[in-house]
Amino acid sequence: MAEIFKLFNPDDIVQGDIQTVSQPIWSENLNPLSGSTTTGVGFFTSSVQVSQSGDYYVNVYHRNINSTSVTNAQVQFAVAYGHRFGSGSYGDPNTVGNNANDTPTRAIYSQYRNMLLPPTDQVFTIGTGVDANEIVVINVARARFRQKIDPGNWELRIGSGSVASSWTGSYRSFIDNSGANETPTINEAGRIFGIYSGSGGVTASSTQFGLFYPDQGVFIFHAGLLRSNLGLPFNSSSATSLAASTTQPKNSVTASMFISGAGYFAARSEEKVTSTHYFVRITNKQFNFSNNPTFVTGSTGTFRHASMLRNPSVYVTTIGLYDNFNRLLAVAKVSKPLLKSFNREALIKVKLDY
Amino acid sequence: MGYLDNSTVTVDAILTNKGREVLAAGGRLNITKFALSDDEIDYDLWNPAHTLGTNYYGAVIENMPVLEALPDESQMLRYKLITLPKDVIGIPVISVNPSAVSFISLADQVTITPSTLNLSGGNSTLGYTAILSDNTVATLEVAPDGVLANAAQNAGTGLLSGVSTGAAVTSFVDDEVTSVTTAGTSITRVGTKFILKPKAQANTSTIVRALLTIIGNETGGFKTIVVTVNPANFLLQNVEPAQPIFIP
Numbered sequence: 001m002a003e004i005f006k007l008f009n010p011d012d013i014v015q016g017d018i019q020t021v022s023q024p025i026w027s028e029n030l031n032p033l034s035g036s037t038t039t040g041v042g043f044f045t046s047s048v049q050v051s052q053s054g055d056y057y058v059n060v061y062h063r064n065i066n067s068t069s070v071t072n073a074q075v076q077f078a079v080a081y082g083h084r085f086g087s088g089s090y091g092d093p094n095t096v097g098n099n100a101n102d103t104p105t106r107a108i109y110s111q112y113r114n115m116l117l118p119p120t121d122q123v124f125t126i127g128t129g130v131d132a133n134e135i136v137v138i139n140v141a142r143a144r145f146r147q148k149i150d151p152g153n154w155e156l157r158i159g160s161g162s163v164a165s166s167w168t169g170s171y172r173s174f175i176d177n178s179g180a181n182e183t184p185t186i187n188e189a190g191r192i193f194g195i196y197s198g199s200g201g202v203t204a205s206s207t208q209f210g211l212f213y214p215d216q217g218v219f220i221f222h223a224g225l226l227r228s229n230l231g232l233p234f235n236s237s238s239a240t241s242l243a244a245s246t247t248q249p250k251n252s253v254t255a256s257m258f259i260s261g262a263g264y265f266a267a268r269s270e271e272k273v274t275s276t277h278y279f280v281r282i283t284n285k286q287f288n289f290s291n292n293p294t295f296v297t298g299s300t301g302t303f304r305h306a307s308m309l310r311n312p313s314v315y316v317t318t319i320g321l322y323d324n325f326n327r328l329l330a331v332a333k334v335s336k337p338l339l340k341s342f343n344r345e346a347l348i349k350v351k352l353d354y
Numbered sequence: 355m356g357y358l359d360n361s362t363v364t365v366d367a368i369l370t371n372k373g374r375e376v377l378a379a380g381g382r383l384n385i386t387k388f389a390l391s392d393d394e395i396d397y398d399l400w401n402p403a404h405t406l407g408t409n410y411y412g413a414v415i416e417n418m419p420v421l422e423a424l425p426d427e428s429q430m431l432r433y434k435l436i437t438l439p440k441d442v443i444g445i446p447v448i449s450v451n452p453s454a455v456s457f458i459s460l461a462d463q464v465t466i467t468p469s470t471l472n473l474s475g476g477n478s479t480l481g482y483t484a485i486l487s488d489n490t491v492a493t494l495e496v497a498p499d500g501v502l503a504n505a506a507q508n509a510g511t512g513l514l515s516g517v518s519t520g521a522a523v524t525s526f527v528d529d530e531v532t533s534v535t536t537a538g539t540s541i542t543r544v545g546t547k548f549i550l551k552p553k554a555q556a557n558t559s560t561i562v563r564a565l566l567t568i569i570g571n572e573t574g575g576f577k578t579i580v581v582t583v584n585p586a587n588f589l590l591q592n593v594e595p596a597q598p599i600f601i602p
Contacts (some may be wrong), residue, residue, distance in 0.1 A: 002446060002476055003437040004574035005387045013385070278367075280388050287390050287435040289445055291575045294397040301444035301472045307402045310440055313412060317420050318391040320431040321367060323384045328427040329373035330385065332365045333420050337395060339412060342440055350388075352367040354377070 005322065006286060014277040022150045025140065025267040027062050027074045032155070032266030040064065043260035044073065050253060055089060055104040056080060057139075058252045060259070077140045079259065081223065081234065081251035082109030084123060084133040088235055088251050090242040101239045105134075105251070112137055112220065116189040116213055126222045127194065127208035134223040134236055135210075136255045140267070145217040150268040151191070152178035155199055156219070157262035160230035171262035172230055173199040174221075176212045190215030214270075223251070232258055273353050280319055280348040288342055290314045313341045319350055370427040389574075391431040394421060434574035438473070446473040446573040448482070455566070456582040457492070457552035465497055466548040468568045468577070480571035481546045490538035491564035491583050493551045500547025534580075535562045544571070555585035 024031035028041070035042035045058050046065040057080035063073040081088060086101030095102050112135070117124065124132040138156070140149060157171040176193035178184065179201035184191040195210035196203040207229075210221035226232045235242075235249035242249065259265070289295070289312055297304045303312070315337035321330040332350045340346060373383060395415060404410040424430055438446070451467045466484065470476030481502045486494040555562060561584045569576040 001479070002473055002570075002573045004434040004572070005389050006437075007387045008385070276383075276385075278385065278388070280390075282390070285440075286437045288440075289436045289438045289442070290392050290395075290397075290433060291436060291445065291573070292392050292395060292397060292433040294395070295392075296445050296447075299447065301447040303444065304397055305400055305402055307411075309443065313400070314435055315392050315395045315412070315415055316390050316435065317395060318393055318423070318431055319365070319367070320389045320391065321385045322387045322389060323376075324386050326387075327372050327376070328370050328431065329376060329383050330367040330369050331423045331425075331427070331430045332367035333423045334363060334365055336420060337392070337412075337415050337418065338363065339416060340390075340435070346363075349364040350367045351364060352369075352383075352385075354369065354383075 003286075005326070006282075008278065009281075012279040012281065014279075017275045017277060019273050019275060020270060021273050022153070022268045022270045025144050025149065025269045026076055026265075027072075027144070030062065031268065032264050033062055033076060034265075035260075035263035040070070043256070043263060043265075045253070045256055045260075050250070054250050054253055055248050056108055056252070057137075058250075058256045060256055075141050076144055077138055077265075079252050079256040080108045080137040080139065081105055081255060082107075082112060082135045082137060083236065084109050084113075086239045087237060088134065088242075089248055090239045103239045104248075106239075108137065109135060112218070116187075116211075116216065116218065116220070118187055124211065124220055124222075126210060126225070130208070130222065132210075132220070132222040132224065134234065136221040136223045136226060136234075136251075138219040138221070138259075140217040140219075142217065144269065145267075146269045147271040148190075148269070149212075149214045149217055150270040151176055151184075151193055151212070151214045152201060154267035155264070156259070156266075157264040158226065158230060158232075159258040159261035160232075171264075172197055173264075174209060175199060175201065175203065177203055179203075189213050189218075195219065195221065223255075226255075230258070276352050276354075278321060278350040278352065280346075280350055282316070282340060282346040282348070284342055284345050287316070287340055288312045288314060311342065313339060316340055316346065316348075319348060321350065321352070368423050368425060370430070371425050372427050374425070389431055390435040391433050392435060393430070393432050436574050442472065444472040446476045446570065446575055447471040448477075448568055448570050448573070448575045448577040450566075450568050450577045450579050452579075454579050454582070455550055456584065458584050458587060460552055460554060460585075460588045463549055463551045466550060466566065466568070468546070468548075468570075470570055470573060470575075473573065477570040477572045478546070481544055483569040483571055484543050484545070484548045485567045485569070486541040486550070486564055486581070487566070488535045488538045488562075488564040489541045490553060491535055491562050492553055492581055494541045494543055494566070495549050495551075496543050496545035497547035497549050500545040502545055534565060550581060552583045552585075552588075554588055555583065558585045558588055560585070 026033040044061045044064045049059050057078045059075045059078050061073040062076050063070045065073040083105035086103040086106030088105040089103040091103035126132050156174045159171045174195050175198045178193050184193050193212040194208045195212050198204040209225050223234050227234050234251045317337050319332045320328050330352050399414045449469045455464050468482045564581045565578050566581050567578040
């Protein structure tokens with residue numbers, strides 16, 4: 001009897017193989033993301049986005065979003081500045097009383113507090129008892145970090161000194177403390193690691209600068225410590241005093257400029273992929289003939305090549321995986337045609353991720 | 355000391371549209387079997403006169419790059435590899451009688467009888483899958499004497515041949531056919547003999563065509579014929595008989 005299907009044996013199917021896959025986090029498989037005038041890659045912000053929502057956050061692209069000739073600029077991460085009491089920006093002048101400080105910076109702080117802290121906790125505590133009333137948030141785009149950011153495998157440089165038209169200042173590198181075999185703190189937002197000055201997996205000092213939430217893709221920096229240690233000129237004036245001003249301070253833009261100035265952000269994404277492996281076993285007597293119209297000549301099924309009579313040779317290019325109802329559910333292609341004949345057997349492992 | 359055999363090939367599979375549909379519907383992929391194909395291979399490139407001998411007969415084929423897999427299941431595994439006895443003298447060929455169908459009367463019907471050449475008893479157990487490309491052109495049913503023994507299990511589906519019900523049908527005829535309609539959906543039936551009947555057409559001045567593909571469920575081969583409907587004389591035949599009116 002002729003056959004075009006072959007049943008898998010139970011042992012041929014290996015299900016539920018979970019693998020952790022890490023890869024460069026940035027678009028175009030960049031790691032690190034760093035400035036390069038040659039390739040056009042770097043840290044760019046959109047003037048349109050800054051004018052529209054820059055009071056709250058600024059998106060950082062890996063290519064120049066403002067250039068009409070660049071079509072593949074993608075958001076890599078967002079930078080935001082939050083203040084627990086609403087300082088650093090002014091809000092709606094019509095809000096009074098207890099809501100007078102309902103400013104963008106307060107909204108940002110509240111947003112991340114609700115997301116990352118337990119319900120009763122009102123303030124981010126950095127290290128041992130250091131409350132951060134003002135924070136700089138780096139929020140990596142979900143499409144970039146996929147499931148989580150790989151702890152211990154990132155390094156961010158933030159410039160220090162002043163940001164002039166051409167960057168001349170130095171920088172400081174930051175990493176997390178997962179490399180020191182610290183047991184991470186766990187809360188509603190998942191794992192929490194401390195952010196320290198350091199590089200290459202080695203922390204340089206005991207001063208903790210922030211909190212890293214790998215499962216959320218969020219870095220929280222103590223803005224006050226960045227100001228005092230690196231000289232970042234965040235404006236933390238009260239909302240009421242700023243209301244008289246005509247221009248929002250836009251501390252998020254300030255933070256993005258110092259990140260862009262240092263120009264180095266290395267990180268990897270981490271993803272658990274469930275795979276099923278199918279072992280396609282083709283024995284010597286199976287699948288040695290083809291329905292390919294070029295395999296025959298004429299309309300009577302005669303072999304195109306007389307040498308194929310009793311000694312056929314065919315080539316496998318495609319493997320189809322079917323269910324009991326013969327529905328083609330998955331398909332795989334080999335990288336080059338695989339010769340099959342009566343004196344050849346083949347074993348092909350088909351990996352299906354989902 | 356030799357090297358270990360590294361002939362095991364690992365390839366990555368992608369889900370087809372049907373596979374995604376199953377997952378999206380809350381089902382699970384219950385993959386139980388596989389089939390192989392040699393789509394994109396041209397055996398005319400096989401060169402038994404190669405001066406370097408038998409190892410080089412297929413050198414050109416073996417060195418060619420293979421295209422990526424597509425998620426459209428109707429476009430993949432068109433030409434399936436088949437397991438046959440070593441001493442066959444030819445590939446099983448699906449033959450369809452008649453080789454073309456043309457309707458000029460609404461009352462006509464044609465019995466389609468497939469057969470398999472070069473393999474005694476070929477497709478006699480699992481039968482054939484018939485796919486009519488457009489249900490607005492004609493109707494397709496299994497003939498009373500063409501019902502399979504296991505028909506209850508597969509009634510009304512194209513499951514035996516691996517053709518998904520309702521899947522778009524590719525033109526498998528020798529060359530392009532003009533005026534093939536795509537207004538409706540495909541009809542799939544499984545059996546050993548089929549009956550075609552034309553359907554009434556809104557525009558009686560236009561000849562419409564559909565494709566009928568017959569696939570051998572055991573051999574994997576197929577044959578496509580053209581079904582033509584000329585409705586020029588349908589108008590009078592399409593008048594429904596008047597229903598009697600009962601007045602209490």
